[in-house]
Amino acid sequence: MADHPVIQVRALDNRFGSHIVHEKLDLDLYPREILGVVGGSGTGKSVLLRSIVGLNPPSGGHITVFGEDLTELSATERSRYEQRFGVLFQGGALFTSLNLEQNIALPLIEHARLSRAEAEELARMKLALTGLPPEAAKKYPAELSGGMVKRAALARALALDPEILFLDEPTAGLDPIGAAAFDELIVTLRNALGLTVFLVTHDLDTLYTTCDRVAVLSQRKVLVADTLEKVAQTDDRWIQDYFHGPRGRAAIAAHNRLTEQEPG
Amino acid sequence: MANEPGLSQPLGAHTPGNAELGGHTLKFSGDWILAHYSALDRQATALKARAAGCNPDFSGLGRLDTAGASLMVKLLGSDALISALERAELPNEQRALIQAVSEAMNQPSAEVATVNPVVAFLAETGKKVTSLGQLIWLLAGFIGQTLGTLFYILPRPNRWRWTPFVAALHDTGLNALPIVALLTFLVGAVVAFLGATVLEDFGATIYTVDLVAFSFLREFGVLLAAILLAGRTASAFTAQIGAMKVNEELDAIRTLGLNPVELLVVPRVLAMMFSLPILTFIGMISGMVGGAMVCALALDIPPSQFIAIVERDIALKHFLVGLGKAPVFAFLIAVIGCLEGFKVAGSAQSVGEHTTSSVVQSIFMVILLDSVAALFFMEMGW
Ligand SMILES: Nc1ncnc2c1ncn2[C@@H]1O[C@H](COP(=O)(O)OP(=O)(O)O)[C@@H](O)[C@H]1O
Ligand SMILES: [Mg+2]
Numbered sequence: 018m019a020d021h022p023v024i025q026v027r028a029l030d031n032r033f034g035s036h037i038v039h040e041k042l043d044l045d046l047y048p049r050e051i052l053g054v055v056g057g058s059g060t061g062k063s064v065l066l067r068s069i070v071g072l073n074p075p076s077g078g079h080i081t082v083f084g085e086d087l088t089e090l091s092a093t094e095r096s097r098y099e100q101r102f103g104v105l106f107q108g109g110a111l112f113t114s115l116n117l118e119q120n121i122a123l124p125l126i127e128h129a130r131l132s133r134a135e136a137e138e139l140a141r142m143k144l145a146l147t148g149l150p151p152e153a154a155k156k157y158p159a160e161l162s163g164g165m166v167k168r169a170a171l172a173r174a175l176a177l178d179p180e181i182l183f184l185d186e187p188t189a190g191l192d193p194i195g196a197a198a199f200d201e202l203i204v205t206l207r208n209a210l211g212l213t214v215f216l217v218t219h220d221l222d223t224l225y226t227t228c229d230r231v232a233v234l235s236q237r238k239v240l241v242a243d244t245l246e247k248v249a250q251t252d253d254r255w256i257q258d259y260f261h262g263p264r265g266r267a268a269i270a271a272h273n274r275l276t277e278q279e280p281g
Numbered sequence: 282m283a284n285e286p287g288l289s290q291p292l293g294a295h296t297p298g299n300a301e302l303g304g305h306t307l308k309f310s311g312d313w314i315l316a317h318y319s320a321l322d323r324q325a326t327a328l329k330a331r332a333a334g335c336n337p338d339f340s341g342l343g344r345l346d347t348a349g350a351s352l353m354v355k356l357l358g359s360d361a362l363i364s365a366l367e368r369a370e371l372p373n374e375q376r377a378l379i380q381a382v383s384e385a386m387n388q389p390s391a392e393v394a395t396v397n398p399v400v401a402f403l404a405e406t407g408k409k410v411t412s413l414g415q416l417i418w419l420l421a422g423f424i425g426q427t428l429g430t431l432f433y434i435l436p437r438p439n440r441w442r443w444t445p446f447v448a449a450l451h452d453t454g455l456n457a458l459p460i461v462a463l464l465t466f467l468v469g470a471v472v473a474f475l476g477a478t479v480l481e482d483f484g485a486t487i488y489t490v491d492l493v494a495f496s497f498l499r500e501f502g503v504l505l506a507a508i509l510l511a512g513r514t515a516s517a518f519t520a521q522i523g524a525m526k527v528n529e530e531l532d533a534i535r536t537l538g539l540n541p542v543e544l545l546v547v548p549r550v551l552a553m554m555f556s557l558p559i560l561t562f563i564g565m566i567s568g569m570v571g572g573a574m575v576c577a578l579a580l581d582i583p584p585s586q587f588i589a590i591v592e593r594d595i596a597l598k599h600f601l602v603g604l605g606k607a608p609v610f611a612f613l614i615a616v617i618g619c620l621e622g623f624k625v626a627g628s629a630q631s632v633g634e635h636t637t638s639s640v641v642q643s644i645f646m647v648i649l650l651d652s653v654a655a656l657f658f659m660e661m662g663w
Contacts, residue, residue: 113527114630129315135322142351145385159527159627178315178346202381209378210346 020048023083023181023213024069030077031064038064040237042078046181051207051214052242053224056234057255062217063107065234066183069215070102071095082181100128103179107186107217109166111158117144117169118154124176143172148198163190171199175206181213182206188220200226221260221268226275295344300324300332300356307332307357310341313349321349325356332356339371350382359383416642423620427550430542445548453514453549454556458563460513461506465497465564468505469571472496477580486580490590493572498599502565503557504651507610510557511643515618518549519639522622523632531623541623550615557611558604565603602658606651613650614643 024046031039038061046052056062067073069080071087079086087095111120121140125131131139141154147168158166167187174182184203188196200223206212218224224231224245232242233256241251249260259265298311298321307328313321337357354362363383366376396404434440476489522545525531534541569591576582621639625631 113628125315129318131318135319139318139348139351142382142386143347145388146347146382148385151388157628175347178348205377205381206347208374209381211374 021084022046023048024215025081026065026069026078027080028078029065029068029075029080031061031068031073032076037237039068039075042238044232044239044242046213046215047230048213049207049211050229051203051216051227053228053231054215054217054234055219055224055231055259060234061237062234063185066104066185066215066217070104070183071099100124100177101180102183103174103177103181104183105167105170105174105185105187107189109158109170111166111169111173113158116155116157117149117161117172120158120169121173121176124173128177140172140176143175144169146175147172147202148195164192164195167191168195168199171202178210179212181215183215185217186219187216188218188223193222196220196223197226203227221265222271225268225272297321298343298349300328302328302331302335305335306338307335308338308341309353310343312343312345313352314344314346315348318348318352321352325352329356333358334361337362337365337369339369339375342371342375345375345378347378347382350379351386353379354383354386359387419624420617420620423623424616426542427546427616427619430540430547431550434543434547440543442544442548445544446552449549449552450556452517453510453552454559457510457513457556457560461509461560461564462567464509465502465505465568466571468501469493469497469568470575471571472501472568473572473575474579477575487582487590489572489576489580490582490587491594493569493576494591494595495599497565497568497572498595498603500603500651500655501568503561503603503606503610504647505568506557506560506564507607507614507647508644510553510560510611511614511647512640514553515614515621515639515643516636518615518618519621519625519636520632522619523625523635526623526625527627527629527632546616546619549619550612553611553615554608557614558607561604561607565600598663602663606654610647610650613646617643617646 022045024044026042026044029039029042029044031037031042042065044065054062054065064073068075069082074088080088082098083101085098087098090098111117112123115123118137118140121143122131122133122136125136125139126133129136137154141151144154145151149165149168149172153161153165153169158169161169167190171184171187174184182203187203188199191199203214203216204227207214214227216223216228228245230242231245231248233240233248233251233253235253235255240253240256241248248256249265260269295312295314295316297317298309298313300321301308301310311317335357337353357365363380366379366383369376371379473489473493476492477486480486480488480492522531525545531541534544573584573587576587577584618639621635621642625635
């Protein structure tokens with residue numbers, strides 16, 4: 018990776034009261050890569066994501082995005098940068114008082130200055146792109162299943178055709194077929210739009226099929242960040258259990274079968 | 282290099298997209314991205330009729346995103362575009378994007394039924410009427426359910442939930458005390474001023490004392506405290522329970538084999554029934570203190586005389602009539618607040634609507650019941 022990183026996290030500290038979540042954490046995100054972020058529950062993956070997108074002011078350290086330290090910008094400048102982010106929150110975080118179409122049309126109307134009709138037409142396309150049926154467009158978040166909420170949230174994250182996509186456990190709660198389609202969609206979008214993807218996941222299949230690099234969060238920092246093969250060989254208890262436990266072995270086997278079937 | 286949707290490009294440095302019809306080919310050029318959506322959409326709509334069946338030429342295409350791809354699909358139709366893609370000269374990434382967008386848009390769009398406005402109006406009116414009926418029906422049912430649970434729990438001290446009860450008591454009683462005292466004090470002073478002004482014409486300013494004492498013991502003490510709690514506590518109950526409903530916490534309580542009425546409603550109702558009489562008492566006292574202050578300052582009736590007149594003229598029954606209404610009001614306010622919380626349906630907006638509704642309903646019920654009670658007590662001569 019000769020490219021300059023789009024996101025550079027340096028010596029990041031995060032603590033809540035006396036509870037230290039991150040300590041001297043370093044991480045780079047390179048253009049057009051899909052970086053998988055894994056780690057046990059409660060190791061601070063969501064907190065790291067929130068710190069990068071600016072929702073959680075870090076207790077210490079620096080985060081530069083597109084070469085700028087977001088904490089030092091004025092509100093309007095920040096907003097310009099934030100439009101280049103798309104975020105899918107762990108719980109979906111759809112606006113419960115708007116239907117799906119309106120949820121996705123909202124940023125299009127506010128930022129891309131489209132008319133409501135144009136925005137809603139585009140919104141329906143994005144919903145279809147994430148695999149939702151047409152009749153879902155008029156539904157409210159409370160009427161949807163968990164998997165549909167995830168898809169709609171992805172559609173909203175993609176609304177402004179962002180440059181960096183942050184996904185917090187996007188395939189958790191999806192059925193395996195839906196999860197596989199989701200993985201494929203992310204790769205397609207990355208290839209077509211030149212997206213950079215920060216992907217928090219527990220899903221080993223997602224790691225194997227989509228990620229270019231994997232960062233492991235453990236012991237308050239990024240233990241290693243490298244290609245999957247190298248990370249899987251790292252000598253660490255948690256990493257070994259994760260990649261070479263029963264589920265890890267199954268995912269490797271599935272991945273090997275797949276790559277044998279389609280040579281090249 | 283022009284096809285590289287690079288991050289390195291600064292914002293705003295792109296050429297607007299264009300579609301040109303030449304013979305049997307439709308030539309796309311420039312950037313087909315969200316930033317130019319409106320202009321491209323107009324162009325697409327204008328060209329649509331003539332573009333059908335044309336061969337797309339992507340050689341001049343710059344950047345492309347999902348918004349631009351969706352316009353291409355709109356222009357050529359998804360089937361035609363997918364089959365044309367096979368032959369087209371296009372980087373693999375953009376081919377994949379157009380493919381994905383075409384497939385997504387290839388689904389039949391949902392039919393939106395149009396409704397006659399007259400029918401819609403009638404339907405809306407009907408809905409309002411039935412929902413009013415349902416509101417009363419639900420309230421009656423919920424009151425029954427709450428009373429049933431209450432009487433089931435009362436003889437079983439091991440099921441008394443002290444912690445939520447004390448917490449609710451602290452919140453609805455103690456925390457509301459200063460505002461109730463201040464408000465009734467001020468209203469007491471106002472009533473005394475009014476009395477003084479009107480009674481002065483008859484040379485009967487001394488009766489200001491009776492006016493203040495009567496009105497606060499019988500009506501104002503309990504009414505002001507109840508209205509304050511309706512605004513302060515009924516809304517809090519609705520918001521608390523409503524947020525739990527949105528978060529599926531109520532469902533979790535049920536699946537754990539617990540009864541939400543027992544767990545959430547009964548402690549709140551009991552706490553209100555305890556705190557409102559106390560607040561009413563405080564309200565009566567501080568209203569009369571406010572009246573006494575005005576009497577002392579403006580009418581030269583010293584506090585000792587004020588107390589003497591109250592002792593002489595005002596029977597105990599007036600105090601009891603006022604205080605007796607407090608638990609009933611408290612029960613209604615708490616039950617309405619909780620019920621509206623249970624009615625919340627899965628959205629932040631719904632929490633807001635039901636919070637408003639619980640305040641309006643509980644104040645309405647308090648005033649309605651108070652006027653009925655006033656009539657009743659008058660007929661009974663109490
Ligand atoms: N707002 C907060 N206040 C206090 N502690 C928090 C807050 N947000 C997260 N934490 C703590 O930070 C740790 C990491 O949380 P999180 O990033 O959500 O974990 P995960 O890696 O599972 O996403 C957890 O121990 C959590 O308790
Ligand atoms: Mg998390």
